[in-house]
Amino acid sequence: MKLKHILALIAFGAFFIPNSLTAQDDMLDMLGEEEPQPVYATAGFKTTRIINGHSFEMNAHGVMDFKISHRFGTLNSGALNAFGLDNALMRIGFDYGVTKWLNVGVGRSGGAIKYYDGFAKVKFLRQQTGVKNIPISALFVSDFAIDANPKNNVEQQPYYFSHRLLYTNQLIIGRKFSDGFSLQIMPTHVHRNFVQTKAEANDVLLMGVAGRIKLNKRVAINAEYYYALPGQLDAQYKNSLSIGFDIETGGHVFQLHLTNSTGMVEPAFLTETRGSWLDGDIHFGFNVSRVFTVYRPKR
């Protein structure tokens, strides 16, 4: 009799257990947890530059980024000069994503102040969750510039090619805190092979800070400030401060900004910013970034 009860229970159970599974609302839950995937923080900034300096974003592997930048004269230069629009410095540059962690680029600045420049940018830590938890991105940017201005402008004679070389090394540590807010700090070292006066240091240390607040999906406000540690630069040079908008339209990013710097290569805006915000020496400027996929990596 007892055995019969047990058998009846088994039969009953056999009837019910599978049915209880079909009754479950979500069959996907039966499959259990999916394997965790790394989730990378993306698009902390809309492009690879904040305004003048580098952001913690990189061009993807195989992507060529063509950048055209202009910095106009000061807003306080009067109506005669169209508040600075008559007087422009410009830079044309190409950046390329060699791998997802290495970018290289070259550029030429023209107008009243001329430079050639080139850089390598390595992202050695990528902000992510999922498998690993890394709260920040960290990058190293090494940049060199060649002063391409005529040599009769300088008193130093003989003036060798090596006098024209300027080097910048920078660490970028940043985090995309949320979809709307990103922040980074940039300890920076500039070495200048040649300086105009003995009072100026060949090696300059700076600390930079930059951030972004997104206004909507396609428009953001960026700001960037570099503080040069005291006693290294001639008194006429100021710290670089820039504020601007990023406007994204598909393949282009337009950056419109106000800045007290005219240089678009690191040593120029880091160590030779002449304008003072308080005196109204503010320049309007823009960067246009257009990306092209020139190589499609296999996945």
Add this chain to the structure above:
Amino acid sequence: MKTTIISALALFLAFGASAQDKYFTRDGYIKFYSSTPIEDIEAENHKVTAILDEATGKLEFSALIKSFEFEKALMEEHFNENYMESNTFPKSTFKGEIVGFDASKASDKPMDVTVKGTLEMHGVSKEITEKGTVTKKDGKYILKSKMMVNPEDYKIEIPNTVREKIAKELEVTIDVTLAIFKK
């Protein structure tokens, strides 16, 4: 007594094995394709999860938005950041059934079926009815479908500046092969 045991066992086997099987995959395929005179955009996801209950025809899909791969890295970034907002809405799911599904009719010849259910995408749920085919081959179910999806139905905003580059309706291709699910 013996007959009781045998009948109990028979009952157990009958319910435990044949009638209640579920079939699933974790590497199903979904592609979407947008075609305009200016630009064709295509994205593929090879990590789609799907599960089918043979007994009832209940069918469920789940796809991670970030697993869609584009030809151009920037398109993928914009897809996630600006259109699908995948940080807020990481997954798209479908929960429904194959209408009047009869497992015994499935064969190695594609059988036309109608699928009905709720598609959730970008935080918006919508009832849909779509056509597809079911094939049973080597103990696996192959489900295929081609459907049109209008992004605006799912509150995916497309600004005027890129409106002419993205088709009004996207063609979505689904191709999954489901193997038997063992607990």
